[in-house]
Amino acid sequence: MNAGGDQGRDDYGLPPVDIQVPDDARELARDVQAYHRELRAQRRRHLARRFYGPLTRDGMVLPLLAGCLALTLLAATLLTVFTARQATINLRPPGPRTGQATSSRLGAPLLNAMVYSGGQPMMLGSLPGAVLVLALIPPRCRCLSDLRELTVQAPPANIYLVGVRGERVEGWTRPLGLGAAHAVDDADYALPPRYQVTALTAVLVRRDGTGLRVIPDRHGFQIRDDVLALVPPGQPALVPATRKPATPTAGSSPTA
Numbered sequence: 001m002n003a004g005g006d007q008g009r010d011d012y013g014l015p016p017v018d019i020q021v022p023d024d025a026r027e028l029a030r031d032v033q034a035y036h037r038e039l040r041a042q043r044r045r046h047l048a049r050r051f052y053g054p055l056t057r058d059g060m061v062l063p064l065l066a067g068c069l070a071l072t073l074l075a076a077t078l079l080t081v082f083t084a085r086q087a088t089i090n091l092r093p094p095g096p097r098t099g100q101a102t103s104s105r106l107g108a109p110l111l112n113a114m115v116y117s118g119g120q121p122m123m124l125g126s127l128p129g130a131v132l133v134l135a136l137i138p139p140r141c142r143c144l145s146d147l148r149e150l151t152v153q154a155p156p157a158n159i160y161l162v163g164v165r166g167e168r169v170e171g172w173t174r175p176l177g178l179g180a181a182h183a184v185d186d187a188d189y190a191l192p193p194r195y196q197v198t199a200l201t202a203v204l205v206r207r208d209g210t211g212l213r214v215i216p217d218r219h220g221f222q223i224r225d226d227v228l229a230l231v232p233p234g235q236p237a238l239v240p241a242t243r244k245p246a247t248p249t250a251g252s253s254p255t256a
Contacts, residue, residue: 107205107212113190129158131230134203139167143200146217153224
């Protein structure tokens with residue numbers, strides 16, 4: 001500006017302006033307030049763009065769509081895998097049940113016991129006969145009459161006298177009409193604790209350890225039907241219809 005107050009020529013190519021300098025600065029208070037309002041409005045707009053900008057246009061839409069698609073694909077894959085695995089398991093043939101196999105061979109520990117016959121060690125399971133009728137005789141057993149009834153209820157070829165807890169039973173075979181090979185001694189206490197009986201007991205079991213039946217002496221035995229039930233299919237019945245008990249000779253009865 002010229003010193004005289006007239007507008008002069010602008011050498012910088014800017015449009016001409018009229019500048020007025022107030023005599024009192026308080027006259028600019030409204031302009032200052034308007035300036036500060038404009039600054040606050042700019043700050044609010046800046047903060048709004050920072051917080052709400054990702055939600056506008058394509059800021060958050062594409063990531064959300066991509067995340068949903070990835071979760072859908074993962075759920076579909078897991079569902080397919082588990083469904084196919086379940087179908088494969090269902091198609092597999094059921095295997096043998098350990099519990100049933102164990103319960104069907106309850107006589108295995110007894111048949112694996114090492115005993116003596118004629119002084120020679122042998123296993124009870126090696127005795128001949130598809131169905132074994134084992135008469136467990138404890139020490140000091142006065143059971144000759146019950147043993148005679150046992151020989152009537154079961155075939156003599158399948159009856160074996162087993163001396164329990166060291167009892168010698170060789171003297172029982174002749175009064176009962178049995179051979180010497182039908183006397184077995186548990187001299188080494190090899191029988192399982194369940195069979196260390198204190199009274200005459202009949203044990204019926206197949207050679208494979210199945211069909212175990214333990215029948216205590218209750219003033220005689222009625223085991224004919226039990227023996228017949230253990231006969232394997234396709235074999236003739238082992239128990240005869242009738243049989244005359246053996247009559248002991250003088251001096252042949254056991255001293256027990």
